[in-house]
Amino acid sequence: MTRPDPLLAWAAFEARDRAKDGQFVGAVKTTGIYCKPSCPARHPKREHVEFFATAADARAAGYRACLRCRPDEVGRDREAVARAVQIIEETEEVPRLDALAAAVGYAPHHFQRLFTRDMGVSPAAYARALRARRAEEHLDEDKPVTEAIYDAGYAAPADFTPTRRNGSA
Template sequence: MLMIADQEAWAAFERRDRSWDGRVIGAVKTTGIYCKPSCPAKRPKRENVEFFASASEASAAGYRACLRCKPDEVSRDREAVAKAVKLIEAAEEAPTLDEISAAVGYAPHHFQRLFKRDLGVSPAEYARALRAKRAEKNLKENGRVTDAIYDSGYSAPSSFYADAKERMGMTPSAWRDGGRGETIRWTTFDSPLGPMLIAATSKGVCRLTFNDSEASLRRLFPNATIVEDGGGMRELIEGALVAMQRPSAAPELPIDVAGTAFQEAVWRELRKIPLGETRSYAQIAAAIGHPKAVRAVGTANGDNHVSVLIPCHRVIRSDGTLGGYGGGLPNKKKLLAAEGVIAREAQERLPL
């Protein structure tokens, strides 16, 4: 494992972080025992611990499982989730929870909890996200909407329309035709972070970015009806300004974004970060069940279309430096200062 991952793993063991169970194993050289991060046993000295990606690797290295935290059971859970993901991805029609849990040898209610713990979504939600992503691809490539719907695994057009309305916010033809039939309102406004563009569908904010333009919005939705706002977005603008200046008083603004299952898992995790706290890219990767996908998390972070509302500015590097930010590092400092993460007078001294 990389040194940075070792540092993250040790931090997880120190705080007994259950979200890391099954993602890393700590083996104690002086006792010959390996444990999961949440093990309640007294922590050994750091120099006596080495880390493995799995219980099987620790066992192969000559260590034996802790009888107190039973790390082998957690590894079995991870293998079951991985097997379930393969079953869902290989199925023409989404399997039921009963079918999945029977295939992996778990009780349905217990496996539902394990799956959601690891991936942030239930098996049904994962299947819907996968099916919707296939539909998006097929609608762009297929000349017939109905054919694309069935090819994506939907049993009937009605289930796709219900899914699309709930999850994507656009009709099937809009996906195929680059937003055709959608109306997106937009405007720019001055903020403490500089000029910003805000755009919204009827469902919520779909774009909130720094120094952006109508041209980039049209590139995202080339066939949508793009309308400059005449004053109707005032409430959304005011809510965004409060989120930047007084985040503790910020309203819950509606957003309308969609991405891959991985991107959406990252964005959901970002929204879970409490006000006044930060997470590292590695912590986000671990929390969504992909501890090695640190770079991919960074990319998903950068693909966030609604800055501030999905707080990608709360993600920093493991060494405490800020990392990147699409709105510029000075703005990242300002946002973190407004949230109490750093003292305002320390903004200029915070390492980049």
């Protein structure tokens, strides 16, 4: 693979741009460590950094992974969140955080942070919004209200009422 543009890569490092994680890594010559662009560690001097397209390229050049940002796990985090979204979308009930985290191989508190970071809402909020959207779709199909509510995964019409009052459906 070709190396990333050093100016753009450095700008991503300075901004700690999470969107660039997985696209390239930066390696610090003085420490022998490579990091992802969003690494929270202190920035090295620009002249001590070189950029690689992949972590494998950095390892081949003799660098080792940062223990703080764990650049080799970037894809793993995204895959876990994507798998959790799939699980949430396939179930009708709001899954428990501990069960969801166990299904994707993370501790509940850590998974909550990952999911919220990537999706912008907690797993429970995502599931509630999805269920409310399903109810709206069923109501648009001209189904009776109670049937639409049950089809969306609510246990009782009373469970749907607070969602409607808050306007979050």
